[in-house]
Amino acid sequence: MIKKLGLWILIFSFSILLVACNNTPTEEDDDLPKDTIMIDYASFENQEVEALLIAEFEKLNPNIKVRLRSDVLEMSGVADNFTASLVSLAAIGDTPDVFQVIKIDPLIQNLLMYDFADLWNADPDTARVLPGAASAGVYGDVRLGMSNGQVMQGIFVNKDLLDDNNFDLEDYGFDFANGEIWNYEQMIQLARDFTARARTRYNNNYYWGIDGDWNNLNFSWTLPAMDNMAWGLNSFDGTRFHFTDQIYIDHYQREISLFQEGIKVDIKKNPSGAQLEFGSTSPDLFFSEGRVLLYSSYSWNFDMINQVNQNLMFLPFPKGVTEGAEQRLPSAIGILGIASDTKYPQEAYELAKFMSWGEEGNLARIKIHQELNEHIGKFPVSDFDSVWNEIEMMYIDSSSTFYVEGFDMIMYPLLENREAVMDYGKWLAGFSEFKNWYTYVQTESRRTDVANGLIQFADVAAVWQNKANEMVTTKVELYKNYPNIQE
Secondary structure: OHHHHHHHHHHHHHHHHHHHHHOOOOHHHHOOOOOOEEEEEEOOOOHHHHHHHHHHHHHHOOOEEEEEOHHHHHHHOOHHHHHHHHHHHHHOOOOOOEEEEOOHHHHHHOOOEOOOHHHHHOOHHHHHEOHHHHOOOEEOOEEOOEEEEEEEEEEEEEHHHHHHOOOOHHHHOOEHHHOEOOEHHHHHHHHHHHHHHHHHHHOOOOOEEEEEHHHOOOHHHHHHHHHOOOOOHHHOOOOOOOOOOHHHHHHHHHHHHHHHHOOEOOHHHOHHHHHHHHOOOOHHHOOOOOOEEEEEEEHHHHHHHHOOOOOEEEEEOOEOOOOOOOOOOEEEEEEEEEEOOOOOHHHHHHHHHHHOOOHHHHHHHHHHHHHHOOOOOOEOOEOOHHHHHHHHHHHOOOOOOOOOOOOHHHHHHHHHHOOOEEOOOOOOOOHHHHHHHHHHOHHHHOHHHHHOOOOOHHHOHHHHHHHHHHHHHHHHHHHOOOOOOOO
8 A cells, every 4th residue: 555655646746747848948048029928728638739729829829829738638648537637736936827628627716716707708709609608617707618619419321231231321320412311210129130130140149239439328418409409418408417318228228128128339248259249349349340230429530531441331310200309410519728826817718718619729720630630529619610611621522532321411500500519528517426326326326236237227217317417506506606615
Protein backbone atom coordinates (compact mmCIF):
# COMPACT_ATOMS: atom_id res chain seq x y z
CA MET A 1 0.00 0.00 0.00
CA ILE A 2 2.85 2.35 0.93
CA LYS A 3 4.61 1.53 -2.34
CA LYS A 4 1.44 2.34 -4.29
CA LEU A 5 1.02 5.63 -2.43
CA GLY A 6 4.61 6.53 -3.17
CA LEU A 7 4.10 5.74 -6.84
CA TRP A 8 1.05 8.00 -7.07
CA ILE A 9 2.93 10.82 -5.36
CA LEU A 10 5.75 10.37 -7.86
CA ILE A 11 3.32 10.38 -10.79
CA PHE A 12 1.51 13.47 -9.50
CA SER A 13 4.83 15.28 -8.89
CA PHE A 14 5.96 14.43 -12.41
CA SER A 15 2.64 15.72 -13.79
CA ILE A 16 3.10 19.03 -11.97
CA LEU A 17 6.66 19.26 -13.28
CA LEU A 18 5.39 18.55 -16.79
CA VAL A 19 2.82 21.31 -16.47
CA ALA A 20 5.37 23.73 -15.07
CA CYS A 21 7.74 23.00 -17.95
CA ASN A 22 4.94 23.41 -20.44
CA ASN A 23 4.13 26.88 -19.11
CA THR A 24 7.70 28.12 -18.78
CA PRO A 25 8.04 31.34 -20.84
CA THR A 26 9.97 30.73 -24.06
CA GLU A 27 12.31 33.02 -25.96
CA GLU A 28 9.52 33.43 -28.47
CA ASP A 29 7.25 34.71 -25.69
CA ASP A 30 9.94 37.23 -24.70
CA ASP A 31 9.86 38.66 -28.23
CA LEU A 32 6.12 39.38 -28.10
CA PRO A 33 4.86 42.94 -27.72
CA LYS A 34 4.41 43.94 -24.08
CA ASP A 35 0.65 44.35 -24.49
CA THR A 36 0.20 40.77 -25.76
CA ILE A 37 -2.46 38.83 -23.85
CA MET A 38 -1.52 35.23 -22.99
CA ILE A 39 -4.30 32.67 -22.57
CA ASP A 40 -4.24 28.87 -22.34
CA TYR A 41 -6.50 26.36 -24.10
CA ALA A 42 -6.93 22.67 -23.28
CA SER A 43 -8.80 20.06 -25.30
CA PHE A 44 -8.97 16.30 -25.81
CA GLU A 45 -9.74 16.74 -29.53
CA ASN A 46 -7.20 16.10 -32.30
CA GLN A 47 -4.25 18.21 -31.14
CA GLU A 48 -2.96 18.86 -34.66
CA VAL A 49 -6.29 20.32 -35.75
CA GLU A 50 -6.61 22.31 -32.54
CA ALA A 51 -3.12 23.81 -33.01
CA LEU A 52 -3.93 24.82 -36.58
CA LEU A 53 -7.20 26.39 -35.43
CA ILE A 54 -5.41 28.34 -32.73
CA ALA A 55 -2.97 29.66 -35.37
CA GLU A 56 -5.94 30.95 -37.38
CA PHE A 57 -7.40 32.60 -34.28
CA GLU A 58 -4.10 34.33 -33.59
CA LYS A 59 -4.00 35.70 -37.14
CA LEU A 60 -7.36 37.36 -36.53
CA ASN A 61 -6.37 38.48 -33.04
CA PRO A 62 -2.68 39.48 -33.18
CA ASN A 63 -2.80 40.89 -29.64
CA ILE A 64 -3.61 37.42 -28.22
CA LYS A 65 -1.18 34.53 -27.86
CA VAL A 66 -2.75 31.12 -27.13
CA ARG A 67 -0.88 28.20 -25.60
CA LEU A 68 -2.31 24.80 -26.45
CA ARG A 69 -2.11 22.85 -23.21
CA SER A 70 -1.52 19.36 -24.60
CA ASP A 71 -0.06 18.46 -21.22
CA VAL A 72 -3.57 18.25 -19.77
CA LEU A 73 -4.46 15.49 -22.23
CA GLU A 74 -1.13 13.79 -21.53
CA MET A 75 -1.84 13.84 -17.79
CA SER A 76 -5.30 12.39 -18.40
CA GLY A 77 -4.25 9.53 -20.63
CA VAL A 78 -7.86 9.14 -21.79
CA ALA A 79 -10.61 11.71 -22.21
CA ASP A 80 -12.61 10.27 -19.29
CA ASN A 81 -9.89 11.47 -16.91
CA PHE A 82 -9.75 14.97 -18.39
CA THR A 83 -12.00 16.42 -15.68
CA ALA A 84 -9.83 15.04 -12.89
CA SER A 85 -6.76 16.58 -14.51
CA LEU A 86 -8.42 20.00 -14.62
CA VAL A 87 -9.38 19.73 -10.93
CA SER A 88 -5.80 18.74 -10.03
CA LEU A 89 -4.38 21.66 -11.99
CA ALA A 90 -6.79 24.06 -10.32
CA ALA A 91 -5.43 22.94 -6.95
CA ILE A 92 -2.04 24.37 -7.89
CA GLY A 93 -3.49 27.48 -9.56
CA ASP A 94 -2.90 26.39 -13.13
CA THR A 95 -6.34 26.07 -14.73
CA PRO A 96 -6.32 26.75 -18.51
CA ASP A 97 -8.36 29.82 -19.45
CA VAL A 98 -10.54 27.82 -21.85
CA PHE A 99 -11.05 24.08 -21.66
CA GLN A 100 -13.17 21.26 -22.97
CA VAL A 101 -15.66 19.66 -20.60
CA ILE A 102 -16.53 16.00 -20.33
CA LYS A 103 -18.21 16.09 -16.88
CA ILE A 104 -19.40 19.44 -15.66
CA ASP A 105 -20.48 18.61 -12.08
CA PRO A 106 -16.99 18.32 -10.52
CA LEU A 107 -15.93 21.53 -12.26
CA ILE A 108 -18.93 23.45 -10.96
CA GLN A 109 -18.65 22.01 -7.47
CA ASN A 110 -14.99 23.10 -7.34
CA LEU A 111 -16.04 26.58 -8.59
CA LEU A 112 -13.82 26.33 -11.65
CA MET A 113 -16.35 27.63 -14.18
CA TYR A 114 -16.78 31.27 -15.20
CA ASP A 115 -20.33 32.55 -15.61
CA PHE A 116 -20.16 34.30 -18.98
CA ALA A 117 -23.89 35.05 -19.30
CA ASP A 118 -23.24 38.80 -19.65
CA LEU A 119 -20.74 38.25 -22.47
CA TRP A 120 -23.10 35.83 -24.22
CA ASN A 121 -26.09 38.16 -23.90
CA ALA A 122 -24.08 41.08 -25.31
CA ASP A 123 -22.99 39.10 -28.37
CA PRO A 124 -25.50 39.40 -31.26
CA ASP A 125 -24.05 36.29 -32.92
CA THR A 126 -25.45 34.07 -30.18
CA ALA A 127 -28.86 34.44 -31.85
CA ARG A 128 -27.45 32.12 -34.52
CA VAL A 129 -26.75 29.25 -32.09
CA LEU A 130 -29.25 26.42 -32.49
CA PRO A 131 -31.73 26.15 -29.59
CA GLY A 132 -30.58 22.73 -28.39
CA ALA A 133 -26.98 23.91 -28.27
CA ALA A 134 -27.83 27.30 -26.74
CA SER A 135 -29.30 25.55 -23.70
CA ALA A 136 -26.09 23.65 -22.94
CA GLY A 137 -24.49 24.57 -19.63
CA VAL A 138 -27.31 26.94 -18.64
CA TYR A 139 -28.86 26.91 -15.15
CA GLY A 140 -31.41 29.64 -14.67
CA ASP A 141 -29.61 32.90 -15.49
CA VAL A 142 -26.20 31.28 -15.12
CA ARG A 143 -24.29 30.22 -18.26
CA LEU A 144 -21.25 28.01 -17.69
CA GLY A 145 -20.71 26.30 -21.05
CA MET A 146 -20.99 26.70 -24.81
CA SER A 147 -21.47 23.87 -27.27
CA ASN A 148 -18.50 23.18 -29.52
CA GLY A 149 -20.24 21.07 -32.17
CA GLN A 150 -22.34 17.97 -32.67
CA VAL A 151 -21.50 14.52 -33.96
CA MET A 152 -24.27 12.71 -35.78
CA GLN A 153 -25.37 9.24 -34.74
CA GLY A 154 -26.03 6.66 -37.42
CA ILE A 155 -25.34 3.10 -38.53
CA PHE A 156 -22.24 1.93 -40.36
CA VAL A 157 -23.10 -0.84 -42.83
CA ASN A 158 -20.55 -3.32 -44.14
CA LYS A 159 -21.49 -3.28 -47.82
CA ASP A 160 -19.34 -6.31 -48.63
CA LEU A 161 -21.23 -8.48 -46.15
CA LEU A 162 -24.51 -7.01 -47.36
CA ASP A 163 -23.80 -7.82 -51.00
CA ASP A 164 -22.07 -11.16 -50.45
CA ASN A 165 -25.11 -12.43 -48.57
CA ASN A 166 -27.62 -11.04 -51.09
CA PHE A 167 -29.38 -8.49 -48.90
CA ASP A 168 -31.07 -5.42 -50.34
CA LEU A 169 -31.71 -2.48 -48.01
CA GLU A 170 -34.87 -1.64 -49.93
CA ASP A 171 -36.35 -4.84 -48.50
CA TYR A 172 -35.83 -3.33 -45.05
CA GLY A 173 -37.48 0.06 -45.48
CA PHE A 174 -35.00 2.12 -47.47
CA ASP A 175 -36.24 4.05 -50.48
CA PHE A 176 -33.17 6.00 -51.47
CA ALA A 177 -34.91 7.77 -54.35
CA ASN A 178 -37.59 9.24 -52.08
CA GLY A 179 -35.43 9.66 -48.98
CA GLU A 180 -37.41 7.12 -46.95
CA ILE A 181 -35.49 5.40 -44.16
CA TRP A 182 -36.01 2.26 -42.12
CA ASN A 183 -37.58 1.96 -38.69
CA TYR A 184 -35.87 0.13 -35.85
CA GLU A 185 -37.91 -3.05 -36.27
CA GLN A 186 -36.80 -3.27 -39.90
CA MET A 187 -33.16 -2.68 -38.91
CA ILE A 188 -33.33 -5.38 -36.23
CA GLN A 189 -34.95 -7.80 -38.68
CA LEU A 190 -32.04 -7.28 -41.08
CA ALA A 191 -29.62 -7.99 -38.22
CA ARG A 192 -31.47 -11.22 -37.40
CA ASP A 193 -31.67 -12.35 -41.01
CA PHE A 194 -28.00 -11.64 -41.63
CA THR A 195 -26.85 -13.46 -38.48
CA ALA A 196 -28.66 -16.64 -39.47
CA ARG A 197 -27.63 -16.54 -43.13
CA ALA A 198 -23.97 -15.63 -42.60
CA ARG A 199 -23.37 -18.22 -39.89
CA THR A 200 -24.83 -20.92 -42.10
CA ARG A 201 -23.05 -19.80 -45.23
CA TYR A 202 -19.63 -19.40 -43.65
CA ASN A 203 -20.13 -22.26 -41.16
CA ASN A 204 -18.82 -19.90 -38.48
CA ASN A 205 -20.64 -18.51 -35.45
CA TYR A 206 -18.39 -15.44 -35.29
CA TYR A 207 -20.69 -13.28 -37.41
CA TRP A 208 -23.21 -10.90 -35.92
CA GLY A 209 -25.96 -8.71 -37.23
CA ILE A 210 -25.32 -5.69 -35.06
CA ASP A 211 -23.02 -4.07 -32.52
CA GLY A 212 -22.05 -0.57 -31.42
CA ASP A 213 -19.27 1.60 -30.05
CA TRP A 214 -17.90 0.08 -26.84
CA ASN A 215 -20.25 -2.86 -27.45
CA ASN A 216 -23.21 -0.57 -26.75
CA LEU A 217 -26.15 -0.09 -29.10
CA ASN A 218 -27.49 2.89 -27.13
CA PHE A 219 -31.05 1.74 -27.82
CA SER A 220 -32.46 3.08 -24.55
CA TRP A 221 -30.55 6.32 -25.10
CA THR A 222 -31.75 7.01 -28.62
CA LEU A 223 -34.82 5.00 -29.60
CA PRO A 224 -37.33 6.39 -27.05
CA ALA A 225 -37.08 9.79 -28.77
CA MET A 226 -37.85 8.12 -32.08
CA ASP A 227 -41.16 6.79 -30.71
CA ASN A 228 -42.11 9.83 -28.63
CA MET A 229 -41.57 13.12 -30.44
CA ALA A 230 -41.96 15.08 -27.19
CA TRP A 231 -38.87 13.47 -25.68
CA GLY A 232 -35.23 14.16 -26.10
CA LEU A 233 -32.59 11.46 -25.70
CA ASN A 234 -32.93 8.90 -22.91
CA SER A 235 -36.60 9.94 -22.48
CA PHE A 236 -35.60 13.34 -21.01
CA ASP A 237 -38.23 15.98 -21.80
CA GLY A 238 -36.16 18.94 -20.64
CA THR A 239 -37.26 18.52 -17.05
CA ARG A 240 -37.76 14.86 -16.20
CA PHE A 241 -36.85 11.33 -17.27
CA HIS A 242 -39.56 8.77 -18.08
CA PHE A 243 -37.95 5.42 -17.37
CA THR A 244 -41.21 3.84 -16.18
CA ASP A 245 -42.93 4.53 -19.50
CA GLN A 246 -43.46 1.29 -21.42
CA ILE A 247 -41.76 2.76 -24.48
CA TYR A 248 -38.55 3.26 -22.52
CA ILE A 249 -38.77 -0.10 -20.74
CA ASP A 250 -39.19 -1.93 -24.04
CA HIS A 251 -36.18 -0.19 -25.63
CA TYR A 252 -33.93 -0.86 -22.66
CA GLN A 253 -34.88 -4.53 -22.71
CA ARG A 254 -34.61 -4.77 -26.50
CA GLU A 255 -30.83 -4.41 -26.55
CA ILE A 256 -30.45 -7.04 -23.82
CA SER A 257 -32.67 -9.43 -25.76
CA LEU A 258 -30.52 -9.05 -28.88
CA PHE A 259 -27.45 -9.90 -26.84
CA GLN A 260 -29.15 -12.98 -25.38
CA GLU A 261 -30.25 -14.09 -28.86
CA GLY A 262 -26.69 -13.76 -30.15
CA ILE A 263 -27.69 -11.16 -32.73
CA LYS A 264 -25.58 -8.54 -30.95
CA VAL A 265 -21.88 -9.30 -30.41
CA ASP A 266 -21.75 -11.77 -27.53
CA ILE A 267 -18.07 -12.46 -26.96
CA LYS A 268 -18.62 -12.69 -23.20
CA LYS A 269 -20.33 -16.00 -23.86
CA ASN A 270 -17.24 -17.56 -25.42
CA PRO A 271 -14.09 -15.53 -24.77
CA SER A 272 -11.71 -18.46 -25.28
CA GLY A 273 -13.19 -19.14 -28.71
CA ALA A 274 -12.91 -15.48 -29.64
CA GLN A 275 -9.27 -15.47 -28.57
CA LEU A 276 -8.61 -18.35 -30.94
CA GLU A 277 -10.63 -16.80 -33.78
CA PHE A 278 -9.36 -13.21 -33.58
CA GLY A 279 -6.46 -13.19 -31.14
CA SER A 280 -8.55 -10.78 -29.06
CA THR A 281 -11.74 -10.61 -27.05
CA SER A 282 -12.31 -6.89 -27.68
CA PRO A 283 -15.73 -6.62 -29.36
CA ASP A 284 -14.91 -3.19 -30.81
CA LEU A 285 -12.48 -4.87 -33.21
CA PHE A 286 -14.99 -7.27 -34.75
CA PHE A 287 -16.66 -4.73 -37.00
CA SER A 288 -13.30 -3.72 -38.48
CA GLU A 289 -12.53 -7.44 -38.85
CA GLY A 290 -15.54 -7.72 -41.18
CA ARG A 291 -17.70 -9.89 -38.91
CA VAL A 292 -20.48 -7.40 -38.04
CA LEU A 293 -23.00 -6.12 -40.58
CA LEU A 294 -24.43 -3.10 -38.73
CA TYR A 295 -22.45 -0.90 -36.35
CA SER A 296 -24.16 1.82 -34.33
CA SER A 297 -21.72 4.70 -34.10
CA TYR A 298 -21.15 8.42 -34.65
CA SER A 299 -19.71 10.61 -37.37
CA TRP A 300 -16.55 11.06 -35.25
CA ASN A 301 -15.61 7.62 -36.63
CA PHE A 302 -15.89 8.64 -40.29
CA ASP A 303 -12.21 8.01 -40.90
CA MET A 304 -12.90 4.34 -40.14
CA ILE A 305 -14.03 4.32 -43.78
CA ASN A 306 -10.38 4.79 -44.82
CA GLN A 307 -8.96 2.49 -42.16
CA VAL A 308 -10.75 -0.81 -42.74
CA ASN A 309 -10.59 -3.20 -45.67
CA GLN A 310 -14.37 -3.31 -46.19
CA ASN A 311 -16.61 -0.96 -48.14
CA LEU A 312 -18.80 0.97 -45.70
CA MET A 313 -21.93 3.10 -45.73
CA PHE A 314 -23.21 5.35 -42.94
CA LEU A 315 -27.00 5.28 -42.74
CA PRO A 316 -29.45 7.27 -40.60
CA PHE A 317 -30.38 5.96 -37.19
CA PRO A 318 -33.80 4.30 -37.60
CA LYS A 319 -37.04 6.10 -36.94
CA GLY A 320 -39.74 4.87 -34.58
CA VAL A 321 -42.66 2.59 -35.28
CA THR A 322 -45.42 4.54 -33.57
CA GLU A 323 -48.06 6.09 -35.81
CA GLY A 324 -46.76 9.24 -37.47
CA ALA A 325 -43.14 8.58 -36.49
CA GLU A 326 -40.75 10.78 -38.47
CA GLN A 327 -37.02 10.73 -39.00
CA ARG A 328 -35.20 12.46 -36.17
CA LEU A 329 -31.47 13.13 -36.02
CA PRO A 330 -29.76 12.13 -32.78
CA SER A 331 -26.44 13.81 -32.07
CA ALA A 332 -23.87 14.09 -29.30
CA ILE A 333 -22.55 17.52 -28.37
CA GLY A 334 -19.52 18.70 -26.45
CA ILE A 335 -19.02 21.95 -24.56
CA LEU A 336 -16.27 24.37 -23.66
CA GLY A 337 -15.89 26.21 -20.37
CA ILE A 338 -13.99 29.30 -19.25
CA ALA A 339 -11.91 29.25 -16.07
CA SER A 340 -13.36 31.17 -13.15
CA ASP A 341 -9.94 32.66 -12.40
CA THR A 342 -9.12 33.80 -15.93
CA LYS A 343 -7.58 37.25 -16.07
CA TYR A 344 -9.01 37.87 -19.52
CA PRO A 345 -12.67 36.81 -19.66
CA GLN A 346 -13.49 38.74 -22.86
CA GLU A 347 -10.54 37.29 -24.75
CA ALA A 348 -11.21 33.82 -23.35
CA TYR A 349 -14.83 34.13 -24.52
CA GLU A 350 -13.69 35.09 -28.03
CA LEU A 351 -11.32 32.11 -28.16
CA ALA A 352 -14.02 29.72 -26.94
CA LYS A 353 -16.45 31.10 -29.51
CA PHE A 354 -13.91 30.67 -32.31
CA MET A 355 -13.10 27.11 -31.28
CA SER A 356 -16.77 26.13 -31.02
CA TRP A 357 -19.75 27.75 -32.75
CA GLY A 358 -18.40 30.97 -34.28
CA GLU A 359 -18.63 31.50 -38.04
CA GLU A 360 -14.95 32.28 -38.59
CA GLY A 361 -13.81 29.34 -36.50
CA ASN A 362 -16.10 26.88 -38.28
CA LEU A 363 -14.91 28.04 -41.70
CA ALA A 364 -11.31 27.71 -40.54
CA ARG A 365 -11.98 24.20 -39.21
CA ILE A 366 -13.50 23.09 -42.53
CA LYS A 367 -10.52 24.47 -44.47
CA ILE A 368 -8.08 22.70 -42.15
CA HIS A 369 -9.83 19.35 -42.55
CA GLN A 370 -9.88 19.78 -46.32
CA GLU A 371 -6.15 20.54 -46.39
CA LEU A 372 -5.44 17.53 -44.18
CA ASN A 373 -7.75 15.39 -46.35
CA GLU A 374 -9.68 14.35 -43.23
CA HIS A 375 -13.42 14.02 -42.82
CA ILE A 376 -15.26 16.48 -40.62
CA GLY A 377 -16.96 14.37 -37.99
CA LYS A 378 -18.25 17.22 -35.82
CA PHE A 379 -20.88 19.49 -37.34
CA PRO A 380 -21.91 23.09 -36.60
CA VAL A 381 -24.29 24.07 -33.82
CA SER A 382 -24.89 27.52 -35.28
CA ASP A 383 -26.88 28.74 -38.26
CA PHE A 384 -24.38 30.45 -40.57
CA ASP A 385 -25.15 29.83 -44.25
CA SER A 386 -21.50 30.27 -45.25
CA VAL A 387 -20.55 27.34 -43.02
CA TRP A 388 -23.38 25.01 -44.02
CA ASN A 389 -22.77 25.70 -47.72
CA GLU A 390 -19.24 24.37 -47.31
CA ILE A 391 -20.53 21.32 -45.43
CA GLU A 392 -23.06 20.65 -48.17
CA MET A 393 -20.41 20.69 -50.91
CA MET A 394 -18.29 18.20 -48.96
CA TYR A 395 -20.99 15.66 -48.12
CA ILE A 396 -23.76 15.92 -50.72
CA ASP A 397 -21.73 15.88 -53.95
CA SER A 398 -20.93 12.22 -54.63
CA SER A 399 -17.79 13.27 -56.53
CA SER A 400 -16.35 14.89 -53.39
CA THR A 401 -13.44 13.06 -51.80
CA PHE A 402 -15.27 13.46 -48.48
CA TYR A 403 -18.57 11.98 -49.64
CA VAL A 404 -19.85 9.18 -47.38
CA GLU A 405 -22.44 6.93 -49.00
CA GLY A 406 -25.74 7.05 -47.12
CA PHE A 407 -24.82 10.10 -45.06
CA ASP A 408 -26.66 12.34 -47.49
CA MET A 409 -29.89 10.92 -46.01
CA ILE A 410 -28.80 12.51 -42.74
CA MET A 411 -27.45 15.67 -44.34
CA TYR A 412 -30.57 16.63 -46.29
CA PRO A 413 -32.83 17.04 -43.21
CA LEU A 414 -29.91 18.53 -41.26
CA LEU A 415 -29.28 21.12 -43.97
CA GLU A 416 -32.98 21.93 -44.10
CA ASN A 417 -33.69 22.20 -40.38
CA ARG A 418 -30.18 22.69 -38.90
CA GLU A 419 -31.45 21.14 -35.67
CA ALA A 420 -31.00 17.67 -34.25
CA VAL A 421 -32.00 15.86 -31.06
CA MET A 422 -28.93 16.85 -29.09
CA ASP A 423 -27.67 15.08 -26.03
CA TYR A 424 -26.85 16.60 -22.65
CA GLY A 425 -24.52 14.04 -21.09
CA LYS A 426 -21.62 16.44 -20.58
CA TRP A 427 -23.56 19.36 -19.14
CA LEU A 428 -26.86 18.32 -17.54
CA ALA A 429 -26.49 19.01 -13.82
CA GLY A 430 -26.46 15.80 -11.78
CA PHE A 431 -26.48 13.44 -14.77
CA SER A 432 -22.86 12.31 -14.46
CA GLU A 433 -23.53 11.57 -10.80
CA PHE A 434 -26.56 9.51 -11.80
CA LYS A 435 -24.33 7.54 -14.19
CA ASN A 436 -21.86 6.94 -11.37
CA TRP A 437 -24.75 5.69 -9.22
CA TYR A 438 -26.10 3.12 -11.67
CA THR A 439 -22.58 2.01 -12.62
CA TYR A 440 -21.02 1.66 -9.18
CA VAL A 441 -23.90 1.35 -6.68
CA GLN A 442 -25.26 -1.82 -8.17
CA THR A 443 -26.76 -3.05 -4.94
CA GLU A 444 -29.40 -0.38 -5.62
CA SER A 445 -29.36 -0.03 -9.39
CA ARG A 446 -28.91 -3.76 -10.16
CA ARG A 447 -27.67 -2.76 -13.59
CA THR A 448 -25.54 -5.88 -14.01
CA ASP A 449 -28.45 -8.11 -12.98
CA VAL A 450 -30.57 -6.52 -15.70
CA ALA A 451 -27.80 -6.92 -18.29
CA ASN A 452 -27.36 -10.58 -17.37
CA GLY A 453 -31.09 -11.30 -17.62
CA LEU A 454 -31.53 -12.09 -13.92
CA ILE A 455 -34.26 -9.45 -13.65
CA GLN A 456 -36.11 -7.21 -16.10
CA PHE A 457 -35.47 -3.50 -16.43
CA ALA A 458 -39.11 -2.96 -15.47
CA ASP A 459 -38.17 -4.23 -11.99
CA VAL A 460 -35.81 -1.28 -11.41
CA ALA A 461 -37.33 1.38 -13.69
CA ALA A 462 -39.01 3.30 -10.87
CA VAL A 463 -35.84 3.27 -8.77
CA TRP A 464 -33.79 4.61 -11.69
CA GLN A 465 -36.39 7.22 -12.59
CA ASN A 466 -36.67 8.55 -9.04
CA LYS A 467 -32.90 8.64 -8.62
CA ALA A 468 -32.25 10.41 -11.94
CA ASN A 469 -35.00 13.00 -11.47
CA GLU A 470 -33.98 13.68 -7.89
CA MET A 471 -30.29 14.11 -8.71
CA VAL A 472 -30.87 16.31 -11.74
CA THR A 473 -33.56 18.49 -10.18
CA THR A 474 -31.52 19.04 -7.02
CA LYS A 475 -28.38 19.98 -8.91
CA VAL A 476 -30.12 22.26 -11.42
CA GLU A 477 -31.70 24.24 -8.59
CA LEU A 478 -28.38 24.37 -6.76
CA TYR A 479 -26.40 25.58 -9.75
CA LYS A 480 -28.83 28.43 -10.42
CA ASN A 481 -27.12 30.15 -7.47
CA TYR A 482 -23.60 29.60 -8.77
CA PRO A 483 -21.06 30.39 -7.38
CA ASN A 484 -22.99 30.49 -4.08
CA ILE A 485 -23.63 26.76 -3.90
CA GLN A 486 -23.50 24.45 -0.94
CA GLU A 487 -23.82 20.68 -1.11
